Amino acid sequence: MIEIDHLTKRFGLIMAVDDISFDVARGEVVGFLGPNGAGKSTTMKMATGFLRPTAGTARICEFDVLEDPLEVKQRIGYLPEGAPMWPDMTSAAFLKFIARVRGFDGAEADDRIRTAIEKTQLAGVLEQPIDTLSKGYKRRVGLAQALLHDPEVLILDEPTDGLDPNQKHEVRELIRGMADGKAIVISTHILEEVEAVCSRAVIIANGRIVADSTPEELLSRAPDHNSVTIRTSNPAAIKAALAGVDGVAAVQDIEENWLSVRPTAGSVVVDAVGAALREKDAPIDELHVERGRLDDVFRQITAKG
Amino acid sequence: MMNTMIVFRREMAGYFATPLAYVFIVIFLALSGALTFFAGGFFESDQASLIAFFNFHSWLYLILIPAISMRLWAEERRTGTIELLMTLPVTLAEAVLGKFLAAWAFAGVALALTFPIWLTVNYLGKPDNGVIIAAYCGSFLMAGGFLAVGAFVSALTKNQVIAFVVTAAICFLFIAFGTSVVLNALTEWAPGWLIDFVRSLSFTDHYSAIARGKLDLRDVFYFVSVIVLFLFLNGVAVERSKASS
Numbered sequence: 001m002i003e004i005d006h007l008t009k010r011f012g013l014i015m016a017v018d019d020i021s022f023d024v025a026r027g028e029v030v031g032f033l034g035p036n037g038a039g040k041s042t043t044m045k046m047a048t049g050f051l052r053p054t055a056g057t058a059r060i061c062e063f064d065v066l067e068d069p070l071e072v073k074q075r076i077g078y079l080p081e082g083a084p085m086w087p088d089m090t091s092a093a094f095l096k097f098i099a100r101v102r103g104f105d106g107a108e109a110d111d112r113i114r115t116a117i118e119k120t121q122l123a124g125v126l127e128q129p130i131d132t133l134s135k136g137y138k139r140r141v142g143l144a145q146a147l148l149h150d151p152e153v154l155i156l157d158e159p160t161d162g163l164d165p166n167q168k169h170e171v172r173e174l175i176r177g178m179a180d181g182k183a184i185v186i187s188t189h190i191l192e193e194v195e196a197v198c199s200r201a202v203i204i205a206n207g208r209i210v211a212d213s214t215p216e217e218l219l220s221r222a223p224d225h226n227s228v229t230i231r232t233s234n235p236a237a238i239k240a241a242l243a244g245v246d247g248v249a250a251v252q253d254i255e256e257n258w259l260s261v262r263p264t265a266g267s268v269v270v271d272a273v274g275a276a277l278r279e280k281d282a283p284i285d286e287l288h289v290e291r292g293r294l295d296d297v298f299r300q301i302t303a304k305g
Numbered sequence: 306m307m308n309t310m311i312v313f314r315r316e317m318a319g320y321f322a323t324p325l326a327y328v329f330i331v332i333f334l335a336l337s338g339a340l341t342f343f344a345g346g347f348f349e350s351d352q353a354s355l356i357a358f359f360n361f362h363s364w365l366y367l368i369l370i371p372a373i374s375m376r377l378w379a380e381e382r383r384t385g386t387i388e389l390l391m392t393l394p395v396t397l398a399e400a401v402l403g404k405f406l407a408a409w410a411f412a413g414v415a416l417a418l419t420f421p422i423w424l425t426v427n428y429l430g431k432p433d434n435g436v437i438i439a440a441y442c443g444s445f446l447m448a449g450g451f452l453a454v455g456a457f458v459s460a461l462t463k464n465q466v467i468a469f470v471v472t473a474a475i476c477f478l479f480i481a482f483g484t485s486v487v488l489n490a491l492t493e494w495a496p497g498w499l500i501d502f503v504r505s506l507s508f509t510d511h512y513s514a515i516a517r518g519k520l521d522l523r524d525v526f527y528f529v530s531v532i533v534l535f536l537f538l539n540g541v542a543v544e545r546s547k548a549s550s
Contacts, residue, residue, distance in 0.1 A: 050547060076392070088323055097314075101394065
């Protein structure tokens with residue numbers, strides 16, 4: 001439903017976005033990641049018809065953003081970076097304005113607004129000027145605005161930025177709950193968010209895509225993915241027991257009494273390691289498998305360029 | 306058209322959501338009254354007309370209109386709401402027009418609230434009310450011209466103070482073109498057609514023609530074309546500004 005087609009944006013001499021292409025299908029929640037300044041927001045601004053690309057285009061539900069900007073804008077719910085809103089308006093007046101612009105009137109408008117308020121739990125602050133709301137509430141008003149017309153495509157630029165852990169959790173639940181039937185792109189630099197809500201991650205750096213994959217696949221690129229960490233009172237015995245076991249590439253000391261067993265590429269060694277240790281009756285205090293950390297993968301991928 | 310009205314209503318509500326509207330109206334009324342009675346010599350002239358009142362409108366607008374127009378786009382750019390507005394299903398023309406019309410209508414409200422002076426002059430004597438109505442129309446049209454210039458300048462910057470000062474400077478030029486200072490300086494050397502051209506650009510020249518009761522279509526057309534031209538430039542400026550916001 002979202003087709004980003006060779007989008008390119010140049011600001012003077014700076015190549016902000018350099019030939020980015022990817023598609024998002026219905027039901028997908030794509031995490032759009034990258035270091036600050038990588039071009040995430042610029043890409044989103046072009047996809048939503050705010051910025052004119054230097055080259056390339058984006059299509060939303062088959063409509064080209066350059067040829068049919070209004071059709072595109074009707075089908076997108078967009079939360080711009082920082083959730084900008086008119087500070088003097090109350091949340092209620094703001095949502096009413098959005099409903100009108102989206103073409104809803106009378107009872108239907110009230111209905112839409114009520115649903116959006118319920119989803120984002122805004123009921124308590126409707127009569128307050130947006131200016132006076134806390135960051136968390138402001139972000140939720142921004143989300144309510146993006147959801148109001150129940151769009152097929154949601155583009156959210158850092159939806160959880162600046163929220164406390166509880167609020168982050170709520171927003172993620174909300175996004176997860178809407179995933180069916182929509183195509184959703186969220187930009188973020190919080191990697192736990194990707195694991196929590198995204199079915200796919202697109203990572204960009206310096207305006208180019210450097211990875212486009214599932215969170216699981218990305219995790220498998222972590223240097224310590226599937227490695228086995230062992231705490232023991234006798235490291236030497238463990239090392240001896242594991243020598244020559246199939247799939248074990250190396251056994252390293254992490255710190256005193258802690259060992260890390262690295263598998264050969266792509267293999268899962270925890271069974272073999274367990275069996276070998278039981279057989280030799282080596283003393284184990286603790287044993288667990290590392291999943292790897294997205295942070296490490298992210299750094300590894302984005303630092304290259 | 307529908308969307309223009311929606312934008313219009315939001316803007317209009319925006320004026321009255323803050324003290325801005327009330328402060329503006331009070332100052333406008335106080336200043337216009339003071340200018341009429343003290344500078345204009347309303348009583349001394351001993352005539353049942355509002356010439357003393359309308360004469361100062363171009364100078365009044367020079368200071369007060371930029372105060373309305375400065376926030377139109379500069380504020381949207383500063384707070385980033387321009388990104389929200391321009392990604393809603395609203396066209397650029399609808400946004401530009403809706404905002405301008407709201408500012409114009411607001412100026413119109415302020416102008417309409419000067420009606421007590423019209424009642425006063427009718428109480429004191431028998432003025433030509435046709436002339437007064439024409440003058441109100443002329444004043445309103447001139448306010449529209451100033452506002453269109455201001456809306457355009459506001460779209461060029463994120464800073465409201467800059468928008469105010471630059472708008473006032475440009476509007477000053479539009480007024481100054483019609484003053485004897487500029488015209489006399491030109492008569493020394495410039496050909497007649499240039500002097501006529503400069504004079505024809507002046508807000509005051511067209512305004513005072515209407516204010517004298519001669520609602521000439523050419524003068525109306527002048528203000529309408531100024532408004533259209535600057536609103537067009539306004540649209541271009543907004544389009545350009547998006548790259549830097």
